[in-house]
Amino acid sequence: MVLVVKAARAAGAGKATGAAGRPGGGRPSGRTGEAPPRRRTAYRSSTVDAAAGADPDSGSGGGPEERARPGRFGPRLRRRRVLALLLLLAVPLGGFGTWVLYGSPWLRLRNVSVTGTRVLSEADVSRAAAAPEGAPLITVDKAALQDRVRRALPRVREVVAERSWPHGLTLTVTERRPSLVMRKAGDYVEVDSEGVRFATVGKPPKGVPLLVLAPRRAGDEQYFSSGRLRREAARALAALPESVHRATRTVRVRSFDDITLELTGDRTVRWGSAERGRAKAAALTALMKAAADATHFDVTAPSAPAASDS
16 A cells, blocks of 8 residues: 555656756647757847957957967068068178179270260360270269360360270260460460460461450459450350341450450441440340441440441
8 A cells, every 4th residue: 555655756756857958948848859949149249349449250368369360460570570580681682783883804995985076086186085995984073074175185174984884884975166366476376255265376366356464454363354354245145136246257355344446447446344245235236237338337336326427
C-alpha cells in the first residue's frame, strides 16, 4: 500500500516538471520539437554609437587599439620608404653628374664660334677671348672672357659669351659704329655715338662728319674735357633731321654750349648746346623750308630761330 502511494506521487511530480519546462507557461506547443523563439535584443542607433566614438558594426568603443590599426599607416610608411630610396640613389647619381661635368672628357671646350662682326675678323675676337680650349665647359669664366675681349678690342661695344653644349662656346659681338671722325697725324680716329674713340683708320668712313674741337680759351678744357665735348657733339648730331645729317660735313665744338654744324653748299647751323635737340631739329626743318635760299641758320633758341644770307 505504501509503495503504490509513492509511485503515484512521483508520477504527479514528473508531469508538473514537464509542464513547467515547456515554453508558454506550461501551454502545450503546437508542434513537437519546435525550437524556442530567440530573445529580442535592442541595439543603439549608429548615430548614438558614432557620437560615443564606437564602431556600430564592430560593437567596440573606438579605444586605443581601434585607433592604432596598422592599415591607416600604410601610405605614410610607403612614402618614407620611397624617400629613403631616393636619398640613397641621390648620392651616387650626384657624384656621377659631378664627374661628368668636371672630370669626364665628354663636356670639354673644343671650338669657339664668333658672330656679329662687321670690321673685326672672327680670329681677332677668338684670340682676344683666349678661351681655355680643352677645359671643362662648365668651368669657363664667361665674365672674364668678355672683359678680355672688350679690353683688347676697343671697337667691341658689347660681347656676350654663351656655352653651346656639349663642346662649344659662342661669342656674339656688337661693334661700335663711327658717328664722327677726328684727324690725328694724317690718320682718322673714329668716335661712336657715345663720344668714345675706339679705332684709328687711314681714311675716314664715307658719310661720317669730321669733328673739330676748337675751345675758345685754353682754360675751357678745365671745365669741359675733350671726352665731354665729344659726347655733346655726338648728341647734337644724333638729333639732326635725316636730310641735315646727310648734308653735315663738319661738327665744330668751341664749348659746351657752342656747337656749329657746317653743311654742304657753304651753309652753317648754330646749334648751341646739345640740350633740347628735338625742338631744335623741328625748328631747323621749318626754317630751312621757309628760307630755302639762306646759308646761315641759328636754332640756339628753338622758340625764336633765325636765318640769314651771310
